[in-house]
Amino acid sequence: MSINDAAHESSTGATWAPIPRGSHFGLANLPYGVAVIDDRPMVVTRVGDGVLPVAYALAGRPEWADLFADGNLDRFLATGPETWAGVRAELRRFFLDKGQARELIPVSGLRLVLPFTVGDYVDFYASLDHATNLGRLFRPDSEPLLPNWRRLPVGYHGRSRGIVVSGTRVVRPAGLVRAGDEVVRRPCAQLDYEVEVGFVIGGSNHGRPVGVDSADSHVFGVVLVNDWSARDIQAFEYQPLGPMLGKSFATSVSPWVVPLEAVKPYLLQQPRQEPEPDSVLRGTRPWVLDLALDVSVNGTTVGATNAAGLYWTFAQQLAHLTSNGSLIGPGDFYATGTVSGPGETERGSLIEAAWRGANPVKLADGSERSWLLDGDEVLIRGRFGPEGSGVGLGEVVGRVVPDEVDASMFLP
Numbered sequence: 001m002s003i004n005d006a007a008h009e010s011s012t013g014a015t016w017a018p019i020p021r022g023s024h025f026g027l028a029n030l031p032y033g034v035a036v037i038d039d040r041p042m043v044v045t046r047v048g049d050g051v052l053p054v055a056y057a058l059a060g061r062p063e064w065a066d067l068f069a070d071g072n073l074d075r076f077l078a079t080g081p082e083t084w085a086g087v088r089a090e091l092r093r094f095f096l097d098k099g100q101a102r103e104l105i106p107v108s109g110l111r112l113v114l115p116f117t118v119g120d121y122v123d124f125y126a127s128l129d130h131a132t133n134l135g136r137l138f139r140p141d142s143e144p145l146l147p148n149w150r151r152l153p154v155g156y157h158g159r160s161r162g163i164v165v166s167g168t169r170v171v172r173p174a175g176l177v178r179a180g181d182e183v184v185r186r187p188c189a190q191l192d193y194e195v196e197v198g199f200v201i202g203g204s205n206h207g208r209p210v211g212v213d214s215a216d217s218h219v220f221g222v223v224l225v226n227d228w229s230a231r232d233i234q235a236f237e238y239q240p241l242g243p244m245l246g247k248s249f250a251t252s253v254s255p256w257v258v259p260l261e262a263v264k265p266y267l268l269q270q271p272r273q274e275p276e277p278d279s280v281l282r283g284t285r286p287w288v289l290d291l292a293l294d295v296s297v298n299g300t301t302v303g304a305t306n307a308a309g310l311y312w313t314f315a316q317q318l319a320h321l322t323s324n325g326s327l328i329g330p331g332d333f334y335a336t337g338t339v340s341g342p343g344e345t346e347r348g349s350l351i352e353a354a355w356r357g358a359n360p361v362k363l364a365d366g367s368e369r370s371w372l373l374d375g376d377e378v379l380i381r382g383r384f385g386p387e388g389s390g391v392g393l394g395e396v397v398g399r400v401v402p403d404e405v406d407a408s409m410f411l412p
């Protein structure tokens with residue numbers, strides 16, 4: 001179990017910490033999370049299957065250790081790239097030659113909570129394949145891609161209070177849906193997942209646009225996202241202003257914020273975009289994530305793809321968000337949009353995989369799914385680079401539970 005991954009070790013130096021083969025949490029990762037330890041939330045990092053309170057490794061830098069005293073990442077996020085790099089270097093040093101294995105706390109059995117206070121939340125729509133599929137499914141009588149889609153990274157504002165940490169149960173929402181010629185309020189009958197990648201912003205832009213090639217000064221880290229979607233509610237409510245209650249009930253994120261610094265070796269050059277985007281949306285540095293993603297329902301893989309296929313990069317999305325002088329601040333959060341690829345097995349949502357019920361997905365137990373049922377567990381994983389890279393986002397998981405909102409809960 002505790003075999004260090006040789007390939008990983010040679011590129012990053014040897015650590016005393018045991019790292020199981022295939023772990024997403026090699027020494028090159030050093031993510032941040034918050035675990036409840038002795039009834040108190042504590043900021044921790046993780047190597048292999050062991051976690052360590054960050055402040056413990058910062059004993060020589062009390063001013064940095066203090067940034068974590070609130071039991072969340074908020075003050076650390078507000079600092080900026082220099083402090084992020086300094087703390088990361090201290091953590092690395094600790095795992096190379098300072099600590100010892102008995103100082104690590106096993107991750108199993110720890111309760112992990114949302115590690116930062118979520119500010120503003122935006123969800124984009126960056127996958128050409130996903131946008132084309134959803135256009136076909138939602139608007140079969142028109143062009144799947146609207147004229148703006150290749151000109152700017154289309155997105156909508158989500159509700160940050162809907163963001164929950166992995167493991168949180170997902171209550172089936174109820175809402176107004178079309179039923180033949182009627183409109184009725186009922187529990188969602190078309191519950192779906194969306195495989196996405198999320199970005200945690202640190203620092204602020206003071207109202208100045210963030211250039212595409214400066215994204216790494218403002219994006220602190222990366223997580224996995226499941227943007228749970230009630231397709232019947234969404235289909236009735238979304239025109240002309242976009243999704244709202246069909247999405248806001250729950251958006252699950254993985255508990256480990258992986259620093260963008262750890263992801264840099266897995267950034268690729270963006271393919272040419274046609275038409276060439278507006279100058280504000282042009283960059284020259286590599287911003288495409290080599291991130292293998294897969295999603296399973298009750299243990300059966302129902303989709304697998306790579307975020308490298310996204311049309312718009314997260315750097316272009318941030319540039320777009322701030323291009324009008326709109327403020328960003330620590331804890332703001334945005335997501336890529338559903339990651340789908342061109343192949344039938346590469347679809348990042350069930351509405352696409354089952355083609356809105358026309359072609360139900362088969363699970364290993366012999367059952368079929370057009371939409372999620374109560375009790376279903378959806379698990380998304382994401383790994384940077386090749387198998388054994390030692391850098392991944394871990395997983396985000398959620399289980400669907402029945403609608404609990406009964407009429408008596410509404411005020412008269």
Ligand SMILES: O=C(O)/C=C/C(=O)CC(=O)CC(=O)O
Pocket residue numbers: 123124125126127130131134135138194196227229238243336337338
């Ligand atoms: O095309 C539409 O009308 C709606 C699409 C979505 O549900 C997209 C969404 O949440 C953004 C994304 O995840 O790509």
Ligand SMILES: [Ca+2]
Pocket residue numbers: 123124194196227337338
């Ligand atoms: Ca989405």
Ligand SMILES: [Mg+2]
Pocket residue numbers: 162226227228229246247248249250251
């Ligand atoms: Mg959602």
